[in-house]
Amino acid sequence: MTVAQGAEPVSPSQITQFESLRAVDLRLATIAYRLTTANAALCRDLSPTPGWAIQSLGQYAPASRAAARQVFGFERPIAVEAVVSGGPAEKAGIRSNDSLVSVDGAALPSGDPVAGPANSITRDVALALIAGKPIDRPLAVELVRGGTARKVAIDAPAGCRSNFEILLTPGMDASSDGVVVQIGVRFFERYGDEAVAAIVAHELSHTILRHRQRLDAAKVDRGLFAELGRNGRLFRATEGAADQLSVSLLYNAGYDPLNAVRFWREHGGDVDGGLFRSRTHPSANARAAAIADEVARIPAGAPRPYVPAVLATRDQPLN
Template identity: 40%
Template sequence: MRGHSVILALLALAVAATASPAGAADDETFEAVRAADTVIARIGYRLAIANAPLCDSLEPGLGLVLQTPEQYDTGLREDAVRHFHMDGAIGVEAVLPGSPAAAAGIEADDVLVSAGSARFNPSAPDAAATTQGLIRASALIAALPAGTPIEIHGRRNSQDYVRMVDPVPACRTRFEMLISNGYTAQSDGEMVQVSSRFFQEYPEDQLAALLAHEFAHNILHHRERMEEMGLSFGMLSGFGRNVRYFRETELQADILSVSLLANAGYDPEAIVRFWQAFGPSHASSILLDRSHPAWKDRVATVEKAIADLGHTRPSRPPVLASRDKPLQGDWQALLVKAR
């Protein structure tokens, strides 16, 4: 089940979470959640391991898609635990093919008890819905050495097991899907999040282009650098001195995303195709016009970056060297105007 039907199922799950227990989700809906989460994780994992040489913060790449019971509303939690066999704090929602976890024999619907020095404790069964448990578990795993074998204690069908997983270095970023009918793509330095609406309407290579752009913000430490300068976010990003710095970071992320895609074996032209589809209808709001360069100019800038790629991999564009320096706000020096 893909595309529109997947999103309908995801949105149905979001609605069911606010309904009575009688409106609990069915197995098809939970499998839609697994399918969507796996697509995002697969793209993110591919980007993160291919671009590890460009990142200054690494984590062990395992190829696991994790979840917790408390991610689900209390009205859905019992059904989610049953469906995913989550009789523990951390459930394995999926295992990416060809990953270190797959090679070690870990499977979807297993339960993780510990990973190296990280121990996972279950929350109270009636705790309010939250993703904090998953965030904490992900942080514990991310803090483990990126290139050292990790002893995994797990459980499958009530039987405990031990597996040694030999991770690959990966850039330290979580990739998540937000169940939403709106268009949201954002990053905060540690996480990349895109809404399910994009999954509904765009092919995988263009979804990868969107993720690569947000991922580039994290690699370039944009959030931290902007916070250090005291810049305003949200609606205020399009006013005053904020504008030139936001435009600078958007263009830097556009340029770096070309290399991130190429390094991971994606066609960087997917960025152009995304903007040609998304730009005319969705990139012309007053706020975006103020805080972001015009989409046609962004396409021209991306096309210049593609022309400059060369054949060496991993590609390291000059913009990467700026990440430890203060932002200059000189966005026009990066911009290529559309003809």
């Protein structure tokens, strides 16, 4: 492999690793696009949803940046990692490895990342800028590809405002902090997209139902006493509510919500000891049964988007 003078050598294993990461991020981006756009009517906080995954060069450790440039382009610090098939970004002519220069005339960071540990600050700035744009008009995006700049307009539909990212951890981890939904890479390694969509819908439901803010307002203990007494009861209540709402999110996005029932019946044991701790989350069997009950509440042939009763609880204090 030819290496430019002064550049760090790039190994075939690094190339393979980064292409694998792109494939997983595209799977998550595709699921997220379906769920957020199909359920926009259920969400108060909306943002333009182009149907892409973007990343920054600074997310990678300095020793990996030469490989990241080779695989992902990075003619600018922000680049399009992957594009959802059939989505608005693809229809506008955007392709993987296009670098982003500006959005609606607002310039994105242009300098190389500073030396030091990897961080997502530059990417998060870009995501926040895009999310803050109006949802009633196309996004005007300036790109550069192969040294050639161009401008496109993306007819990005409104979607539930949330960021999504892969956790490169060994456990079966998933979470929502009200802003970012994180899904462990192990879910993508073990299960197909229909099953993973059930996990993503559950975490997105926490965001829509404002569980982080409501739990904080209830002053729950997230430490040693999280599983005990009132703390455990409130955590379990929010998990049950998120399971309920996830059924409608899946239905509205064209997924079969019974896949969530099958997941908990067949694979609940995979996660019970990690992500879903016994006294802050219901058991896998209890979750499967509750989700099945919620599926049965959706009338046959109900129009989409279907709005479930649990949505009305999102402003109620937890006590």
